[in-house]
Amino acid sequence: MAKRKTGRDVHGIVLLDKRLGVSSNQALQEVKRLFNANKAGHTGALDPLATGLLPLCFGEATKVSALMLDDDKRYLVTLQLGVMTDTGDSEGKVIAEMPVPALDNVRLRECLAGFVGEIEQVPPMYSALKHQGKKLYELAREGKTVERQARRIRIYELQLIEADIEHGRLTLDVSCSKGTYIRSLAEDIGHSLGSCASVTMLRRTAAGMFGIGQAHTLAELQAMNAEQLQQVLIALDQPLLGMPEIALTAEQAERIRQGQRIRVAEAAAERVRIYSPECFLGLGEISMDGKLAPKKLFHLDSQTA
Numbered sequence: 001m002a003k004r005k006t007g008r009d010v011h012g013i014v015l016l017d018k019r020l021g022v023s024s025n026q027a028l029q030e031v032k033r034l035f036n037a038n039k040a041g042h043t044g045a046l047d048p049l050a051t052g053l054l055p056l057c058f059g060e061a062t063k064v065s066a067l068m069l070d071d072d073k074r075y076l077v078t079l080q081l082g083v084m085t086d087t088g089d090s091e092g093k094v095i096a097e098m099p100v101p102a103l104d105n106v107r108l109r110e111c112l113a114g115f116v117g118e119i120e121q122v123p124p125m126y127s128a129l130k131h132q133g134k135k136l137y138e139l140a141r142e143g144k145t146v147e148r149q150a151r152r153i154r155i156y157e158l159q160l161i162e163a164d165i166e167h168g169r170l171t172l173d174v175s176c177s178k179g180t181y182i183r184s185l186a187e188d189i190g191h192s193l194g195s196c197a198s199v200t201m202l203r204r205t206a207a208g209m210f211g212i213g214q215a216h217t218l219a220e221l222q223a224m225n226a227e228q229l230q231q232v233l234i235a236l237d238q239p240l241l242g243m244p245e246i247a248l249t250a251e252q253a254e255r256i257r258q259g260q261r262i263r264v265a266e267a268a269a270e271r272v273r274i275y276s277p278e279c280f281l282g283l284g285e286i287s288m289d290g291k292l293a294p295k296k297l298f299h300l301d302s303q304t305a
Contacts, residue, residue, distance in 0.1 A: 007037050007038035008036050009037075009059055010036075010037040010038075010233070011058060011059035011060045011236060011300055012061055013057055013058070013064075013234040013239070014058065015054075015055055015056075015214050015215040015216065015234065016031060016054045016216065017052060017053065017054075017212060018053075020048070023048055024042050024046050024054055025045075027054060027056075028040055028041070034221055037058045039058065039062060040058050040059075041065050042054055042055065042065070043056075043057060043065045043068040043071075047202070049090065049202060051202070052075075052215075053204045053215050054204070054215075055068060055210060057236070060298040060299060061236035064239055068207070068208060068239050071208030071209075072156070072208065073177075074173070074175045074176075074205045074206035074207075075173075075202060075205060076172070076205055077171070077172050077199055077201065077203075078199070078200045079169065079170045079197045080169055080197060080199075081100045081193065081195050081196070082099065082168050082190075082197075083097055084096040084196035084198055087124075087183070088186065088187055089183055096196055098195045099195065100195045101193065101195065104165070105160070108163055108193075109160055112158045112159075112160060112172070112189070113158075114192065115158050116158050117155065118152055118153070120153075121150060121152075121180065123181055124181055124187075151179060153179050153180045154177040155175070155176050155185070156177070157173065158173075159172065161173050169200070171201075182199060186199045208239055210239075216232060235280070236298065237273060243269075243273050244266070244269050246264060246275070247277075248262075248274060248276055253274075253277070253281060256281060256292070257281070257297065259294060261293045262291065262292050263291050264291070267286070272284050272286060282297035282298045
């Protein structure tokens with residue numbers, strides 16, 4: 001027997017400013033209840049220690065979430081030099097303490113410059129990556145450590161915002177590619193400076209085209225009425241605006257809905273946005289023979305206002 005849906009059909013993206021101390025899933029469920037939505041997901045978890053921008057996808061927008069995982073990110077992070085923990089942040093158990101050598105702003109900026117560009121990074125044990133079907137953080141909690149392959153990531157910018165040299169604290173602004181672990185970056189910076197380091201504060205300030213200034217806290221959302229909550233929803237095609245757009249006639253749109261390929265005048269493209277005269281249909285691909293094929297269609301007829 002099919003499971004009965006509970007809640008409303010809500011389609012769109014909500015930008016949440018996640019508060020400290022809650023998991024991304026807990027934050028998602030809180031907002032999902034506010035909207036009484038029957039389907040929801042997030043686009044890349046933030047640790048309970050982390051705050052900031054967490055895009056939440058509802059209804060048909062959950063089909064976009066996988067694409068948003070590939071977005072570049074930006075973080076504000078504070079490092080405590082001289083302290084290493086098993087988790088890489090202040091929530092973990094201290095496993096090493098090292099003296100912090102004499103530092104100045106020149107030495108710090110030289111160090112940070114060495115991390116800008118394409119670098120290799122070993123993922124931390126406390127991560128959701130899997131080893132033989134089991135998440136690494138589950139193995140870490142069992143006291144196990146497994147070898148992890150280094151992965152190539154890109155650091156676009158790494159700026160020193162504040163340096164409390166006396167107490168060994170650094171605050172950095174990091175712009176990076178997908179797959180970057182800020183805790184691993186912090187540890188690597190600590191080692192490069194001749195010491196060790198762990199994260200004491202982490203705030204995501206941007207994800208793809210979205211910035212923290214567009215986000216709402218849970219308290220702000222809770223204070224809104226139903227109409228205001230509806231206005232908060234961002235159209236699910238917004239994260240896709242960097243792709244080429246194709247407008248179809250009503251007849252062409254119906255053929256695409258039926259899974260048919262149609263001939264178009266546009267040049268071949270890996271991925272395009274498709275629109276009917278009324279709404280956003282989804283994503284398609286134009287082949288070298290000039291035919292558009294549907295790849296991911298969205299069903300928005302059930303949207304509730």
